Amino acid sequence: MSTPSQIERNDFFVTSDPGIEIAVREVRSGNASQVPILLIHGGGPGGTASFDLNVSGYSLAANFAQAGHPVYVMNLRGWEGSTRPDALNQPSENNSPAVTSDEAVRDIGAVVDAMRQRHQGEPVALVGWATGGHWAGMYTSRNNDKVSHLVMLNSLYGVEAPWELQSSFEDPNRPGTFDSSGGAYRLNDAEGLIAAWSRTIPVDDKSQWRDPQVVAAYQQAALASDPTSETRNPPSMRIPAAYRLESYNLSRGQKYWDAADITVPTLVLRGELDFWSRPEDVQALKAELINAPRVETVTIPDGTHYLFNDRPERGRDRFIQEVLAFIGR
Numbered sequence: 486m487s488t489p490s491q492i493e494r495n496d497f498f499v500t501s502d503p504g505i506e507i508a509v510r511e512v513r514s515g516n517a518s519q520v521p522i523l524l525i526h527g528g529g530p531g532g533t534a535s536f537d538l539n540v541s542g543y544s545l546a547a548n549f550a551q552a553g554h555p556v557y558v559m560n561l562r563g564w565e566g567s568t569r570p571d572a573l574n575q576p577s578e579n580n581s582p583a584v585t586s587d588e589a590v591r592d593i594g595a596v597v598d599a600m601r602q603r604h605q606g607e608p609v610a611l612v613g614w615a616t617g618g619h620w621a622g623m624y625t626s627r628n629n630d631k632v633s634h635l636v637m638l639n640s641l642y643g644v645e646a647p648w649e650l651q652s653s654f655e656d657p658n659r660p661g662t663f664d665s666s667g668g669a670y671r672l673n674d675a676e677g678l679i680a681a682w683s684r685t686i687p688v689d690d691k692s693q694w695r696d697p698q699v700v701a702a703y704q705q706a707a708l709a710s711d712p713t714s715e716t717r718n719p720p721s722m723r724i725p726a727a728y729r730l731e732s733y734n735l736s737r738g739q740k741y742w743d744a745a746d747i748t749v750p751t752l753v754l755r756g757e758l759d760f761w762s763r764p765e766d767v768q769a770l771k772a773e774l775i776n777a778p779r780v781e782t783v784t785i786p787d788g789t790h791y792l793f794n795d796r797p798e799r800g801r802d803r804f805i806q807e808v809l810a811f812i813g814r
Contacts, residue, residue, distance in 0.1 A: 501595040508566030510558040519553040522678040527615030528728035530707035531564035539704045561727040565710040577668035584725035589620040608633035616728045626746035635751045637757045646765035647739030654733040663733045672721040715801040744773035751777045752811040756788025
């Protein structure tokens with residue numbers, strides 16, 4: 486039987502577009518015989534900071550690996566160890582928002598192909614968080630034959646509905662238009678990385694909801710993933726900004742892909758307290774996934790946007806159970 490001490494990690498690179506190297510971490514145990522899983526981060530910190538924290542019991546990648554799945558954690562271009570587009574090395578205002586969904590899909594495709602080469606051509610399960618779920622859905626809609634299961638957590642879909650972040654994303658002088666003045670990327674410091682997380686936990690003592698060790702590890706891993714973070718005061722990481730533009734458009738009903746094009750089993754999960762996705766996104770996906778052979782939607786009571794890094798009883802255990810049960814069926 487596998488134990489936590491038997492988890493092995495292997496870091497490697499996959500070539501996406503010419504000159505673009507994608508950093509991937511393989512996390513597996515000795516009993517890796519189940520469907521391979523690819524974890525796809527969203528528009529905050531990258532894959533390792535999101536899914537493989539060095540805190541006992543809090544690596545989502547290790548949890549799935551202990552259940553027998555070979556797990557792969559990727560970083561899109563611009564995140565962690567992957568190639569950073571030139572726009573990220575210039576003043577942000579010099580360029581338009583960096584790393585579009587089309588580029589994200591190409592990066593995902595490169596990693597999926599590499600995974601399938603390692604697993605005798607077997608289709609892989611995609612688990613995407615927030616914008617990562619949007620990217621995973623977009624990839625799947627074009628590559629159903631390479632995907633065994635699609636799992637989206639706290640993700641926007643192209644449906645017009647109220648979005649609490651809309652006013653902070655749009656140009657104050659041009660309502661209905663995204664504020665592109667921030668340029669190619671945004672900077673986020675340690676406090677900014679957890680501000681929304683803290684705000685949505687409905688108790689004063691946040692440690693009731695999340696382990697302070699997890700918060701510290703999350704902040705440290707995120708800042709350490711950007712080699713320039715210490716050159717700024719306070720230290721801050723660069724985050725490509727195109728996901729903000731596209732998320733604003735999604736919230737206003739623009740579709741980047743059509744759920745009707747998905748033909749694989751699909752699980753849509755949402756934390757009840759999530760500030761990013763909306764109940765309307767879940768409803769629209771459920772209504773439009775008409776060609777998926779199996780569609781399940783789950784709302785996790787009191788779950789936050791970051792529920793898989795919250796305490797087990799605050800949604801983390803429920804999320805892991807739902808995903809493993811869905812992929813295992």
